[in-house]
Amino acid sequence: MISIKNLHAGIEEKEILKGFSLDIKAGEIHAIMGPNGTGKSTLASTLAGRKTYEVTAGEVQFNGKDLLDMEADERAREGLFLAFQYPVEIPGVSTTNFMRAAIAEKRKHHGLAPMEAKEFLVLMREKMALVEIDKQFMSRSLNEGFSGGEKKRNEIFQMAMLNPLLSILDETDSGLDIDALRIVANGVNKLRTKDNAFLIITHYQRLLEYIVPDFVHVMYDGRIVKSGGKELAMELEEKGYDWIKEENIVQ
Amino acid sequence: MNKDIVESSIDNDFETLEANYALAFSDALMQVKKLAFADFNTLNYPSTKNEEWRFTPILAISKGDLSVFPVAVSANATLEIIVSDKDVNSNKIIFIDGHYSASRSNIIDDEGIKISRVLDYIKTQEGKFNSLPDNHSEPFSALNTAFFNDGICIEIFKNASIEHPIIIENIFTSAANKHFIQQRNMIIAEAGTQASIVFEYSVQANATAYMNILSECFVAENAHIELLHDIQPNYALHLINNTFAAQKKDSTFTCHSIATDGKLIRNNLSVRLEEKNAICYLNGLYIASDNHLIDNHLAVHHLVPNCQSHQLYKGVLKDKSTGVFNGKIFVHKDAQKTNAYQSNKNLVLSDTAVMHTKPQLEIFADDVKCSHGATVGQLDENAKFYLMARGISKENATALLTYAFASEVIEKISNTETKKRLNDQLQKKLGYSFEEL
Numbered sequence A: 001m002i003s004i005k006n007l008h009a010g011i012e013e014k015e016i017l018k019g020f021s022l023d024i025k026a027g028e029i030h031a032i033m034g035p036n037g038t039g040k041s042t043l044a045s046t047l048a049g050r051k052t053y054e055v056t057a058g059e060v061q062f063n064g065k066d067l068l069d070m071e072a073d074e075r076a077r078e079g080l081f082l083a084f085q086y087p088v089e090i091p092g093v094s095t096t097n098f099m100r101a102a103i104a105e106k107r108k109h110h111g112l113a114p115m116e117a118k119e120f121l122v123l124m125r126e127k128m129a130l131v132e133i134d135k136q137f138m139s140r141s142l143n144e145g146f147s148g149g150e151k152k153r154n155e156i157f158q159m160a161m162l163n164p165l166l167s168i169l170d171e172t173d174s175g176l177d178i179d180a181l182r183i184v185a186n187g188v189n190k191l192r193t194k195d196n197a198f199l200i201i202t203h204y205q206r207l208l209e210y211i212v213p214d215f216v217h218v219m220y221d222g223r224i225v226k227s228g229g230k231e232l233a234m235e236l237e238e239k240g241y242d243w244i245k246e247e248n249i250v251q
Numbered sequence B: 001m002n003k004d005i006v007e008s009s010i011d012n013d014f015e016t017l018e019a020n021y022a023l024a025f026s027d028a029l030m031q032v033k034k035l036a037f038a039d040f041n042t043l044n045y046p047s048t049k050n051e052e053w054r055f056t057p058i059l060a061i062s063k064g065d066l067s068v069f070p071v072a073v074s075a076n077a078t079l080e081i082i083v084s085d086k087d088v089n090s091n092k093i094i095f096i097d098g099h100y101s102a103s104r105s106n107i108i109d110d111e112g113i114k115i116s117r118v119l120d121y122i123k124t125q126e127g128k129f130n131s132l133p134d135n136h137s138e139p140f141s142a143l144n145t146a147f148f149n150d151g152i153c154i155e156i157f158k159n160a161s162i163e164h165p166i167i168i169e170n171i172f173t174s175a176a177n178k179h180f181i182q183q184r185n186m187i188i189a190e191a192g193t194q195a196s197i198v199f200e201y202s203v204q205a206n207a208t209a210y211m212n213i214l215s216e217c218f219v220a221e222n223a224h225i226e227l228l229h230d231i232q233p234n235y236a237l238h239l240i241n242n243t244f245a246a247q248k249k250d251s252t253f254t255c256h257s258i259a260t261d262g263k264l265i266r267n268n269l270s271v272r273l274e275e276k277n278a279i280c281y282l283n284g285l286y287i288a289s290d291n292h293l294i295d296n297h298l299a300v301h302h303l304v305p306n307c308q309s310h311q312l313y314k315g316v317l318k319d320k321s322t323g324v325f326n327g328k329i330f331v332h333k334d335a336q337k338t339n340a341y342q343s344n345k346n347l348v349l350s351d352t353a354v355m356h357t358k359p360q361l362e363i364f365a366d367d368v369k370c371s372h373g374a375t376v377g378q379l380d381e382n383a384k385f386y387l388m389a390r391g392i393s394k395e396n397a398t399a400l401l402t403y404a405f406a407s408e409v410i411e412k413i414s415n416t417e418t419k420k421r422l423n424d425q426l427q428k429k430l431g432y433s434f435e436e437l
């Protein structure tokens, strides 16, 4: 589904991603763990098309297309989704209108007729139930005055609405209490199919108790330094990140 | 109109007025006009050296060889003029090229309200006419007083509540192209009344409109009056829009100045809070594109204790347009316990657009709550990226965020139908529509 090869990216003179490579196939769940400041969010943003980060080398194939050749909006319409670590507050735009606009553009992109209002409402109701969001949130300004947990649930709600091929979750678990964590994990598990894939960025092993990954990668200083199965997450939980840091300084 | 008159200076114009129009006006009114003309001669057309007009060159008007006299009535009599849907329930007052059109207007029989030509009103009652101090300080008000010869007077009688908005629409045809139309309106809301009044403008194809409109509003005790200046994109409209209000105790006066483009728009809005517990809400939205200019000059006079004023003005400047905001708040010595708020926020969407914003607070009382803030900026890049990351195109993301910014002002309009209409028009103006997608 996505093939990232030797990706280098950064801001101005500072390189943050230093040769990041990863392949994800349909049906897989990958987790990326790593200490703060390692470039996890930069990876997520670069894949989503944020212009702040300049790609200096490498290539990314997404569903058979050159991802880096597309603008952020086109990437999204092609099926890439980023659940933001820090969802943005948008005063004056309701979640409903936001989703209506997003779905309309995606359907147009794929040559589909606009969705009927009724169908849209049914879809909204279904996905709201999935992430246990109250309908009053839908008419409120997007993320404005939402608690941390509400914002993260709203991200998963949007993911469910847009039904992407690849979802990147950037620390969706941080700041969540155990109930919210369960809701988020449940959302992902229900949306999982053999045709889509997930890249879950997390700092803690906690979320991975609920969403069981097929692969766990440790990221450090802009690239993957270790990969393994779900047991690697346990190991990191026990040992912390210091041994990774030490190992990589020694190298 | 004789060519010599058109080209003559304003000096000779007043002689023409005396010679040709004296019969239409009472002696008393003629006297008022004479004094106003003297005022205008001293003040003259403002140049950009005048502090109040620094950013607003009015050359199109002052050097435009425009006649201040009415358009010949015959000029538009035969024209097909399409008046937008008449709502049988609401009062609709139509002016064509500055002339009241009785046949096209819809005046409802209602004992709570009287709608008459302003000259007829002045003939019987002179007290309120031209009584507000603002009439005498501004060149355009003096010019209006000297040369107006039509306009409407709306009287709302004690405790009457007028359910539907009263619409005053000015339609301009090409017959008015060389005229600077002076229109005078009066709104007299007696105690305990409630009404909303909407001013609309429409300029026909091939027409170029110049208008100096002055509306005096008297808001009596416990009256609640809402005004809407609804200026939809009219690229050939030059408008000096003067609105002067005076409020008595426990009254509210709300004025929405919406201008979603026009060649040259200058709103002069002044509110006098004359008795305690009077509240005014002054909301404004301006969207300018091309090389257009929209200027809002506001003055709120807190004259007595315990009054409130709330100003919310938002602007979107595109292309090579200019926006001007000047908000004056005067808190007089006795006006203790005043609450006065002002907010002016601007989105400048191009490198060549400019916004001049200036709050001006003069506070002479000590127990006062007063706040003001002005911002001039661009759309938030993080917000834009968030929308694009959901598949919304850059153009639509910009339109949606601009709409979200601007619609806050529209949301303040109390009539839901009017609000919906303005919201739809705003979406259209910004190139965004939820329906189309």
Ligand SMILES: Nc1ncnc2c1ncn2[C@@H]1O[C@H](COP(=O)(O)OP(=O)(O)O)[C@@H](O)[C@H]1O
Pocket: A011, A016, A034, A035, A036, A037, A038, A039, A040, A041, A042, A043, A052
């Ligand atoms: N827009 C930016 N401007 C400046 N520094 C940045 C920016 N984005 C990321 N960085 C820096 O790059 C490094 C990696 O950041 P980030 O990708 O957020 O890491 P992580 O998500 O793993 O905590 C950090 O040192 C961070 O300060």
Ligand SMILES: [Mg+2]
Pocket: A040, A041, A042, A085, A171
């Ligand atoms: Mg991060």
